Amino acid sequence: MSDAVNKAHSDSDIETKSYRELHRPSSEFASRSDYLDHELQIMKPRRFGLNLPGRDFRFELEDLVPALAGTIGIIAMYSAVMMSWAEGLTAAWDHVNLGKDFAIEVARVEMLIPALLFCVLASGFINPKANLAGNHGPMIPLIGTIALAGAHPLALAILIGV
Structure with missing residues (x-):
């Protein structure tokens, strides 16, 4: 410095x-x-307290690039995960026919919940010194197998987390 x-x-x-x-x-x-x-x-972020832009930190122009890159990456990852899961589940059960519409809707919900709960609330306002919460990234190769078994990837995430 x-x-x-x-x-x-x-x-x-x-x-x-x-x-x-x-x-x-x-x-x-x-x-x-x-x-x-x-x-x-x-910078003075409060740990486990409400952190407000302007009072505790500021957004800078440099923050825009990683935010956009992360958004594009997470959309691509969730879309791939959900499409793989839908195809595996459709292949496993004859009475289930999940197409692209299902994968798109599930990806939207999966992006909204982690974005609002983990990124904005937990890592943005409550504890900004913490790293962002993980997602399905490490499980992508296993998604098809999990779906063929008739389960949701969250079951594996909980198993690994516990």
Whole structure:
């Protein structure tokens, strides 16, 4: 980190003052990197408390790229998982015929629930220092087999989690 960032606030200032008091506009820094380093130093997320943008942290332009990439990736992953599950279940049972419409609807629900519960509430407002909750990623190769057995991938996730 640059000296400008380290000299801006003493350790006691960072401990006693709020994020709003310590925040400075990016125009006061020599480079964007210095500004972002400063933001990381003064960020004060509360653990297991309500964290509000502007009071405890700020969104920056750099946050948009990983957010969009993650959104596109999770949509692709959930679509593949649900299509594999639907095809496996249809192949296992003659009376079940699940098509693309089913996979799309389930993927929507699966994306909404984790996005709202885990990403926004748990990791955004309640405990932003925590890593995001996991998803079906490691189980993708097993989805077809799980569906052929007539089960939902969540059963394996719970088994692994316990």
